[in-house]
Amino acid sequence: MAHASTQGHHDAHHEAPSGFFRRWFMSTNHKDIGTLYLIFAGLMFFIGGAMAMVIRAELFEPGMQLVQPYFFNELTTMHALVMIFGAIMPAFVGLANWMIPLMIGAPDMALPRMNNMSFWLLPFAFTILLSSFFLPGGAPAGGWTMYPPLSIQGGDGIAFLIFFVHLSGISSIMGAINIIATILNMRAPGMDLLKMPIFVWTWLITAFLLIAVMPVLAGGVTMLLTDKYFGTSFFNAAGGGDPVLFQHVFWFFGHPEVYIMILPAFGIISEVIPTFSRKPLFGYKAMVYATASIAFLSFIVWAHHMFTTGLPLGAELFFMYATMLIAVPTGVKVFNWVTTMWGGSLTFETPMLFAVAFVILFTIGGFSGIMLALVPADFQYQDTYFVVAHFHYVLVTGAAFGIMAGVYFWLPKWSGHMYSERWGKIHFWLSVISVNVLFFPMHFLGLAGMPRRIPDYNVAFADFNMISSIGGFVFGASQLIMVGNIIYTVFFAKRKASDRVWEGAKGLEWTVPSPAPHHTFSVPPVIDDSLLAHGDVSH
Amino acid sequence: MRFGGIRNGALALAVATGALSAAAVRANPRPWQLNLPEGVTETSHAVWDLNMASFLVCVGIGIVVFGAMIIAMFRFRKSRGAVAEKWSHSTKLELVWTIVPVLILAGLAWPATKVLLQNKNTAGAQMTIKVTGYQWKWRYDYLDYEGRTVKKVGFMSSLAFSSNKVRQLDSGLSPYSVKAADGSNDYLLNVDHLLVVPVGVKIRFLVTGGDVIHSWWVPDLGWKMDAIPGLVNAAWTNISKPGIYRGQCAELCGQDHGFMPIVVKAVPKAQFEQWLAAQEDGARLDKAARTAQASIPHGPGQG
Amino acid sequence: MMEGQPGFDPATRRAGVRRTVIILILVIAVILGLFLSQFL
Numbered sequence: 001m002a003h004a005s006t007q008g009h010h011d012a013h014h015e016a017p018s019g020f021f022r023r024w025f026m027s028t029n030h031k032d033i034g035t036l037y038l039i040f041a042g043l044m045f046f047i048g049g050a051m052a053m054v055i056r057a058e059l060f061e062p063g064m065q066l067v068q069p070y071f072f073n074e075l076t077t078m079h080a081l082v083m084i085f086g087a088i089m090p091a092f093v094g095l096a097n098w099m100i101p102l103m104i105g106a107p108d109m110a111l112p113r114m115n116n117m118s119f120w121l122l123p124f125a126f127t128i129l130l131s132s133f134f135l136p137g138g139a140p141a142g143g144w145t146m147y148p149p150l151s152i153q154g155g156d157g158i159a160f161l162i163f164f165v166h167l168s169g170i171s172s173i174m175g176a177i178n179i180i181a182t183i184l185n186m187r188a189p190g191m192d193l194l195k196m197p198i199f200v201w202t203w204l205i206t207a208f209l210l211i212a213v214m215p216v217l218a219g220g221v222t223m224l225l226t227d228k229y230f231g232t233s234f235f236n237a238a239g240g241g242d243p244v245l246f247q248h249v250f251w252f253f254g255h256p257e258v259y260i261m262i263l264p265a266f267g268i269i270s271e272v273i274p275t276f277s278r279k280p281l282f283g284y285k286a287m288v289y290a291t292a293s294i295a296f297l298s299f300i301v302w303a304h305h306m307f308t309t310g311l312p313l314g315a316e317l318f319f320m321y322a323t324m325l326i327a328v329p330t331g332v333k334v335f336n337w338v339t340t341m342w343g344g345s346l347t348f349e350t351p352m353l354f355a356v357a358f359v360i361l362f363t364i365g366g367f368s369g370i371m372l373a374l375v376p377a378d379f380q381y382q383d384t385y386f387v388v389a390h391f392h393y394v395l396v397t398g399a400a401f402g403i404m405a406g407v408y409f410w411l412p413k414w415s416g417h418m419y420s421e422r423w424g425k426i427h428f429w430l431s432v433i434s435v436n437v438l439f440f441p442m443h444f445l446g447l448a449g450m451p452r453r454i455p456d457y458n459v460a461f462a463d464f465n466m467i468s469s470i471g472g473f474v475f476g477a478s479q480l481i482m483v484g485n486i487i488y489t490v491f492f493a494k495r496k497a498s499d500r501v502w503e504g505a506k507g508l509e510w511t512v513p514s515p516a517p518h519h520t521f522s523v524p525p526v527i528d529d530s531l532l533a534h535g536d537v538s539h
Numbered sequence: 540m541r542f543g544g545i546r547n548g549a550l551a552l553a554v555a556t557g558a559l560s561a562a563a564v565r566a567n568p569r570p571w572q573l574n575l576p577e578g579v580t581e582t583s584h585a586v587w588d589l590n591m592a593s594f595l596v597c598v599g600i601g602i603v604v605f606g607a608m609i610i611a612m613f614r615f616r617k618s619r620g621a622v623a624e625k626w627s628h629s630t631k632l633e634l635v636w637t638i639v640p641v642l643i644l645a646g647l648a649w650p651a652t653k654v655l656l657q658n659k660n661t662a663g664a665q666m667t668i669k670v671t672g673y674q675w676k677w678r679y680d681y682l683d684y685e686g687r688t689v690k691k692v693g694f695m696s697s698l699a700f701s702s703n704k705v706r707q708l709d710s711g712l713s714p715y716s717v718k719a720a721d722g723s724n725d726y727l728l729n730v731d732h733l734l735v736v737p738v739g740v741k742i743r744f745l746v747t748g749g750d751v752i753h754s755w756w757v758p759d760l761g762w763k764m765d766a767i768p769g770l771v772n773a774a775w776t777n778i779s780k781p782g783i784y785r786g787q788c789a790e791l792c793g794q795d796h797g798f799m800p801i802v803v804k805a806v807p808k809a810q811f812e813q814w815l816a817a818q819e820d821g822a823r824l825d826k827a828a829r830t831a832q833a834s835i836p837h838g839p840g841q842g
Numbered sequence: 843m844m845e846g847q848p849g850f851d852p853a854t855r856r857a858g859v860r861r862t863v864i865i866l867i868l869v870i871a872v873i874l875g876l877f878l879s880q881f882l
């Protein structure tokens with residue numbers, strides 16, 4: 001697509017503003033804001049990871065060696081909050097910022113100044129959250145789920161947490177509005193909805209989920225706040241309230257939140273696998289419909305987190321069946337990825353390695369999800385390390401591996417240089433082995449009877465905990481390789497990336513030069529269907 | 540703490556421990572244990588079967604899907620000269636892998652529903668025990684037994700001293716040194732007062748929380764139930780074998796959430812009745828003693 | 843070839859963005875309104 005490249009060079013004349021402050025703090029450019037989001041997410045990934053390292057060190061052997069039990073609870077609470085709201089979600093928003101305008105042929109996001117504000121709320125939100133460690137009474141320690149009465153029992157850390165939720169919630173909602181407005185209104189002519197890359201589709205649906213559930217979370221935590229400080233009794237049994245009500249509100253947010261963290265990863269994987277299979281994505285339309293069904297179902301399964309709270313029989317049956325139903329569209333996705341590879345011409349560069357690992361390991365997380373959906377079995381699994389294993393397979397080898405695949409996949413486009421394939425592969429193999437050493441034994445621990453969120457345990461659990469901790473340390477250390485590789489690529493690498501970067505790459509983002517100039521698609525590109533990634537969708 | 544028969548209870552417990560038959564099962568978690576315990580109730584067996592069925596279904600699906608993927612990764616490598624094909628959909632295939640999973644899931648939902656119905660049915664219980672979770676101990680009150688009201692038998696059950704001293708930060712003591720009477724390690728899984736129950740009796744548990752939410756869980760019984768303030772949840776069990784069954788609080792409840800274990804001691808019916816009678820006597824004697832001393836002012840925290 | 847297609851008009855685009863944003867904000871207002879009603 002020579003014309004697009006020419007156009008790119010033409011755009012390159014409008015350069016990025018000079019001056020560090022103007023460029024990065026006042027930015028309204030989707031690429032710069034995307035970069036900021038990704039750097040922020042990386043930073044939070046390591047802060048949350050450091051907490052995980054302390055947790056795994058304390059659990060290395062039975063007995064209390066490093067931290068007091070209360071501080072341990074602060075760590076588990078903050079680890080979850082930082083990883084969910086600080087690492088995974090901002091990383092996906094960063095990828096959305098970078099890639100959605102490039103993929104749909106838009107010059108920028110629809111609301112560039114709001115985009116700036118969405119990002120810059122986050123550093124403040126996280127300063128509030130992390131500063132709670134220095135409060136008298138410490139950081140919130142009632143779990144990231146904030147169940148009352150426990151969560152409002154401690155010091156003022158919970159107030160900091162609630163304000164943090166409000167700020168990052170506003171940030172997410174603004175980001176979501178921006179993404180929806182961009183996708184619905186900024187597509188280049190000819191970029192019909194059913195020609196959009198799957199990544200754009202998954203983000204469109206994710207953004208709707210965000211808009212539907214972030215206000216619910218904000219409402220729920222505000223009720224928590226007034227319960228603690230202003231004498232209301234929404235969740236206080238002694239005042240006529242109901243602690244279980246909070247769980248309903250929280251999980252009405254919480255379950256779609258799980259899909260907010262995985263749908264964009266589905267999108268990335270649906271870009272990476274066809275590229276390195278050199279074959280169109282199998283069942284493009286089915287992928288879109290499956291994503292939409294998953295999003296719809298995610299609103300009617302929330303009580304599967306509450307099976308042991310003594311729900312009525314009818315409710316438990318309904319939520320069990322609805323939860324099991326989610327396996328169907330999720331299965332469709334997995335089968336379609338495998339079928340995309342079937343009959344392709346496969347190569348295994350780092351993004352593809354992460355994508356393949358994603359498909360296998362996320363599916364393992366899905367398997368334990370099906371087991372957890374069975375109510376009587378959940379009576380055993382609930383609140384054990386089996387659950388910890390389940391959601392870490394979904395969120396680490398799912399969401400985080402998806403992000404890593406995306407970063408390796410698009411880094412050459414962002415930076416104009418090829419990353420070190422050799423170190424990318426070393427990072428992948430260390431990660432994929434250690435992450436299983438880290439999380440797989442947790443299944444056994446949970447089944448054998450180890451509850452989650454405990455700082456110490458019976459000696460029968462010692463062996464698997466030690467194995468898991470060793471896996472954790474290796475996994476944590478391996479991530480430094482990725483940072484090194486990114487720094488090398490951006491600042492030191494010699495090998496220039498071509499515009500197309502990958503032999504099998506399809507889609508508009510690969511028609512602009514590498515590195516992508518500061519402004520792209522100031523004039524809408526002409527869409528050539530055969531150059532899009534979705535394959536033939538006409539029948 | 541002066542309630543009911545705690546002091547006498549300890550005595551009676553010691554007697555009962557000695558009398559516990561040698562055939563009793565011991566159900567601690569084992570090192571390298573990979574799976575759920577099969578447990579000692581009908582429910583726990585049913586749950587174990589369900590656990591295995593769903594696991595095997597997942598293994599089956601995994602073999603097919605991952606198998607196809609691995610074959611694809613070897614057969615369709617570019618380095619082996621594979622040329623990409625062009626096809627991108629097949630309605631027939633997609634229908635197959637929408638419908639087949641629905642059928643498989645229905646096959647799992649059916650037994651799960653059956654077990655759940657059985658699990659939820661607390662009717663016909665011959666005995667009721669109220670369980671209350673506190674930070675960070677359990678309270679057990681025996682409410683009725685075989686149709687008659689039990690008189691004032693209830694006690695607190697918290698982490699045993701032997702574990703509590705070892706679990707302090709930098710205690711310098713080894714968790715491996717904490718041993719039960721039979722020589723097994725019961726670090727963090729032992730309590731000062733065990734919950735004594737009869738075997739072969741359908742026991743209804745009324746579970747509630749005294750301060751924050753806890754969760755009462757003994758894996759060998761096959762379920763856990765949240766202990767929520769302001770809400771009384773019902774569950775039931777019918778233990779088939781005498782023995783000591785250990786569990787822990789499963790819902791995060793504050794700093795010592797990891798240190799409020801549950802120990803259930805199931806004894807033959809006759810022995811249980813003896814124990815219960817001793818408890819009730821103890822409660823009566825205790826009350827009489829307190830009435831006699833009623834003129835003496837109590838210190839704070841007494842009575 | 844580098845030109846956009848006819849009918850691709852920045853003003854239409856802006857109006858579309860405005861409409862989308864208003865609808866989304868209304869949706870959020872309804873959800874938050876449900877919560878606020880709990881305090882009345």
Ligand SMILES: [Cu+2]
Nearest residue numbers: 255258304305
């Ligand atoms: Cu869920």
Ligand SMILES: [Cu+2]
Nearest residue numbers: 753788792796
């Ligand atoms: Cu507890």
